[in-house]
Amino acid sequence: MSEPTPSFHPVAIALGDRSYDIHIGPGLLRRSDTWAGLPRAQTAMIVTNTTIAPLYEAALRSAIAPHYRQVRTVVLPDGEAHKDWPTLNLIFDALLGQGCDRKTVLFALGGGVVGDMTGFAAASFMRGVPFVQVPTTLLAQVDSSVGGKTAINHPLGKNMIGAFYQPVRVVCDLDTLATLPPRELSAGLAEVIKYGPIADMAFLDWIEANIDALMAQDPAALAHAVQRSCEIKAWVVGQDEREAGLRAILNFGHTFGHAIEAGLGFGVWLHGEAVGCGMVMAAELSQRLGLVDAALVARLRALIARAGLPVRGPVIDAADNAGHYIAHMRLDKKAVAGDIQFVLIDGPGQAKVAGAPDALVREVIQACCA
Numbered sequence: 001m002s003e004p005t006p007s008f009h010p011v012a013i014a015l016g017d018r019s020y021d022i023h024i025g026p027g028l029l030r031r032s033d034t035w036a037g038l039p040r041a042q043t044a045m046i047v048t049n050t051t052i053a054p055l056y057e058a059a060l061r062s063a064i065a066p067h068y069r070q071v072r073t074v075v076l077p078d079g080e081a082h083k084d085w086p087t088l089n090l091i092f093d094a095l096l097g098q099g100c101d102r103k104t105v106l107f108a109l110g111g112g113v114v115g116d117m118t119g120f121a122a123a124s125f126m127r128g129v130p131f132v133q134v135p136t137t138l139l140a141q142v143d144s145s146v147g148g149k150t151a152i153n154h155p156l157g158k159n160m161i162g163a164f165y166q167p168v169r170v171v172c173d174l175d176t177l178a179t180l181p182p183r184e185l186s187a188g189l190a191e192v193i194k195y196g197p198i199a200d201m202a203f204l205d206w207i208e209a210n211i212d213a214l215m216a217q218d219p220a221a222l223a224h225a226v227q228r229s230c231e232i233k234a235w236v237v238g239q240d241e242r243e244a245g246l247r248a249i250l251n252f253g254h255t256f257g258h259a260i261e262a263g264l265g266f267g268v269w270l271h272g273e274a275v276g277c278g279m280v281m282a283a284e285l286s287q288r289l290g291l292v293d294a295a296l297v298a299r300l301r302a303l304i305a306r307a308g309l310p311v312r313g314p315v316i317d318a319a320d321n322a323g324h325y326i327a328h329m330r331l332d333k334k335a336v337a338g339d340i341q342f343v344l345i346d347g348p349g350q351a352k353v354a355g356a357p358d359a360l361v362r363e364v365i366q367a368c369c370a
């Protein structure tokens with residue numbers, strides 16, 4: 001079962017003078033009119049990576065060329081392991097070395113890694129230049145390109161250095177998903193599934209009914225998944241841009257997930273894989289705290305497995321696995337004075353942020369890790 005007639009309409013992010021639209025549809029990247037109406041500038045800088053450049057850089061360059069006197073490109077090394085200072089500096093080297101100025105518009109062409117780094121570069125180059133998100137992974141289209149979180153990693157923690165800085169437009173060309181490797185598709189599905197238990201049980205029902213179509217890259221199913229995910233994220237970000245409260249629910253699964261990513265070393269598990277498994281662990285914790293019944297946890301676990309994602313956490317330290325998870329989680333950005341905060345399911349379609357006794361957290365880690 002999939003959506004028979006996808007209808008594409010821009011999703012608005014309402015943030016006053018930082019408002020912008022998310023454009024979703026097939027074929028958008030190659031159309032020149034997609035890029036009309038952006039801030040005026042002499043120069044555009046496409047930031048991409050070694051995998052995406054051969055696939056889409058030329059098409060984007062041709063499409064935006066009518067709007068700028070010159071289009072430059074910087075090609076970064078690919079991978080989460082390169083979401084760091086030296087790679088960020090390559091963007092600044094290119095901007096400064098190629099005569100860019102404070103009006104230059106940056107185009108982040110790629111997945112969440114390119115998007116997060118380009119956004120951070122845009123936030124800080126000459127104290128801020130406009131940037132456009134052109135997400136090419138499912139994960140980036142449904143989550144990371146929207147909402148203005150930008151960052152690089154620190155060896156001690158995920159996304160620890162960054163800024164809130166909104167793009168001026170997001171363009172999700174659904175055709176780019178056709179070249180996505182299956183493992184990356186699954187990683188993106190983790191962030192799609194996330195929206196169900198925290199905000200929209202009807203969407204969770206729909207994902208369950210359509211998971212085979214999504215896994216088969218059915219265009220109509222993917223279109224609906226991107227559209228609905230962006231609508232939910234826009235609704236959350238519109239109320240709480242800087243994560244003073246509500247926005248933290250979007251981190252469901254991320255507290256355990258970030259411990260997996262940092263504990264194993266960035267890039268060993270994909271971000272979406274860690275989040276998928278982290279959602280199972282957070283749901284387990286919610287159940288042990290008496291917030292949800294076992295049936296919802298089982299349902300979530302089964303869906304995450306059907307999405308091709310791991311549902312058992314890795315052992316990151318054979319001697320004291322739970323201790324190592326907890327040590328990493330104490331560095332999570334949500335932690336308050338070292339007290340870990342979890343996004344918990346607080347009944348179907350609702351989430352809350354709260355602490356949990358260490359002993360219970362240890363139980364969950366022991367029960368959920370291979």
Ligand code: NAD
Pocket residue numbers: 049051052055078079080083110111112113114116136137138139140143144145146147148149150159176177178179180181184187188271272
């Ligand atoms: P990614 O950017 O590493 O992309 C995954 C892989 O797919 C890379 O090898 C990339 O080169 C390749 N790729 C991208 N598009 C492709 C295409 N169309 N065809 C073929 N290959 C393609 O990973 P991701 O999953 O997109 O993003 C994960 C990152 O996003 C993490 O660093 C995470 O912290 C961040 N993130 C940020 C936010 C936010 O709100 N800013 C939210 C969620 C995740």
Ligand code: GLY
Pocket residue numbers: 143144146147149247248250251
């Ligand atoms: N991906 C979590 C957020 O944007 O807040």
